[in-house]
Amino acid sequence: MAQQDKRKELKVSAIENGTVIDHITAQSVFQVINILNLDNIPNQIMVGTNLESKKLGKKGVIKVSNKYFESEEINKIALVAPTATLIVIKDYTVVYKAKVEIPDHINKIAKCINPNCITNNERITTKFTVIDKEDLRLLCHYCEKVTKKENIKFL
Amino acid sequence: MKNKSLVSINDINKKDFETILNLAEKFEANPTSKILENNVVATLFFEPSTRTRLSFESAASRLGAKIIGFTDAATSSVKKGETLKDTILTVSNYSDIIVMRHPKEGSARYASEVSPVPILNAGDGANQHPTQCLLDLYSIRKTQKKLDNLEVAFVGDLKYGRTVHSLVTALTNYNTTFHLVSPEELKLPSSVKRHIKEKNLVYHQYTELDEVIPKVDILYMTRIQQERFADPLEYERVKNAYILRNEMLEDSKKNLRVLHPLPRVNEITEDVDNNPKAYYFQQAQNGVYVRQALLATILGKNIKN
Numbered sequence: 001m002a003q004q005d006k007r008k009e010l011k012v013s014a015i016e017n018g019t020v021i022d023h024i025t026a027q028s029v030f031q032v033i034n035i036l037n038l039d040n041i042p043n044q045i046m047v048g049t050n051l052e053s054k055k056l057g058k059k060g061v062i063k064v065s066n067k068y069f070e071s072e073e074i075n076k077i078a079l080v081a082p083t084a085t086l087i088v089i090k091d092y093t094v095v096y097k098a099k100v101e102i103p104d105h106i107n108k109i110a111k112c113i114n115p116n117c118i119t120n121n122e123r124i125t126t127k128f129t130v131i132d133k134e135d136l137r138l139l140c141h142y143c144e145k146v147t148k149k150e151n152i153k154f155l
Numbered sequence: 156m157k158n159k160s161l162v163s164i165n166d167i168n169k170k171d172f173e174t175i176l177n178l179a180e181k182f183e184a185n186p187t188s189k190i191l192e193n194n195v196v197a198t199l200f201f202e203p204s205t206r207t208r209l210s211f212e213s214a215a216s217r218l219g220a221k222i223i224g225f226t227d228a229a230t231s232s233v234k235k236g237e238t239l240k241d242t243i244l245t246v247s248n249y250s251d252i253i254v255m256r257h258p259k260e261g262s263a264r265y266a267s268e269v270s271p272v273p274i275l276n277a278g279d280g281a282n283q284h285p286t287q288c289l290l291d292l293y294s295i296r297k298t299q300k301k302l303d304n305l306e307v308a309f310v311g312d313l314k315y316g317r318t319v320h321s322l323v324t325a326l327t328n329y330n331t332t333f334h335l336v337s338p339e340e341l342k343l344p345s346s347v348k349r350h351i352k353e354k355n356l357v358y359h360q361y362t363e364l365d366e367v368i369p370k371v372d373i374l375y376m377t378r379i380q381q382e383r384f385a386d387p388l389e390y391e392r393v394k395n396a397y398i399l400r401n402e403m404l405e406d407s408k409k410n411l412r413v414l415h416p417l418p419r420v421n422e423i424t425e426d427v428d429n430n431p432k433a434y435y436f437q438q439a440q441n442g443v444y445v446r447q448a449l450l451a452t453i454l455g456k457n458i459k460n
Contacts (some may be wrong), residue, residue, distance in 0.1 A: 106332035142261025146346050
């Protein structure tokens with residue numbers, strides 16, 4: 001038992017400095033990589049998917065060395081992987097650990113589904129109110145149309 | 156509401172509705188009052204809408220305001236590629252309030268965020284048209300002597316009709332029972348139904364018009380547009396199902412009034428026009444009083460008495 005705990009501990013803190021995104025639902029792992037643009041940064045990245053998880057059945061983990069995410073990026077993670085846990089590691093030690101949270105308002109990061117929305121026609125920062133956090137639905141501040149989870153595109 | 160933009164009917168509350176409707180009543184009693192003599196009203200119509208523009212210009216004229224603007228984006232600097240922001244910022248230098256109609260949804264909200272002068276939304280794409288909504292409320296109150304506890308039917312294109320969306324939302328403040336009559340393809344969107352559900356109000360959905368008429372106080376007709384249908388055969392199938400003919404009003408309530416945002420095509424036959432229950436032309440006239448009330452309120456001018 002003690003051995004297992006130790007190994008678990010190692011899994012999480014196996015990077016010296018950086019961020020671990022844990023408890024991602026397995027099917028969202030590559031989407032998270034995508035929205036965070038992780039395929040275009042020089043940092044060391046370890047990705048695990050279809051790992052066993054008591055809570056999720058199958059889960060994914062992404063570990064990024066020497067990278068700390070901005071709140072906008074964390075909001076993006078929350079939108080595609082609401083079950084995720086964010087773990088910040090400094091000098092092999094966990095300095096922050098919390099579940100991501102879907103915010104009440106989302107600015108900049110998502111695109112409005114409505115092609116006739118002014119935000120898709122002029123250079124305007126998008127703004128949304130999250131009207132449903134369970135079954136993600138975003139209400140556009142400008143055109144007042146709802147963008148559903150399956151239609152969200154990130155900017 | 157003084158110095159504030161009016162973009163969406165959701166920006167104002169029940170108390171604001173009453174303030175506007177009460178003032179509109181005063182303008183109906185006394186339409187000409189030169190209280191905006193020292194004001195300039197800009198009417199920017201990025202897409203043509205003769206009816207709405209004339210109604211606004213009539214309202215502004217009766218209050219003595221000067222009117223500047225354009226009637227079509229093709230004749231303005233927009234054609235040269237000017238952004239909406241630049242147009243608004245420029246025109247705000249020349250006017251005290253900007254009335255705007257624009258084909259893109261959310262344009263008026265955006266304009267209100269960049270403009271130093273108030274924006275009065277005269278329609279942004281399929282989104283909002285709050286002055287239409289207020290004149291509808293005015294017409295309902297005037298004909299029914301109240302707004303509370305009415306049975307209101309909406310007929311036709313409930314999916315894309317923005318006047319329907321705004322009015323349904325506004326009426327959720329008044330314990331309305333909704334009767335929604337439309338083809339399957341054009342049902343009221345869930346984003347609008349959400350407002351009805353939030354207030355725990357009753358709504359019924361129908362695909363046939365006849366059974367609804369005897370039940371209601373207000374029959375709000377809308378036009379079904381062919382371009383809304385992917386399959387032209389579907390349009391042919393439904394287009395005649397939502398036409399109101401005079402004989403259909405026989406068993407209706409005495410206080411029933413028929414409203415329509417206009418323009419009408421064929422969804423109300425002409426023999427209805429002479430029925431005292433037809434109210435759509437007076438409804439359009441009420442638009443002028445309501446717009447007078449809005450211009451005066453936003454510009455902070457009141458009338459005596």
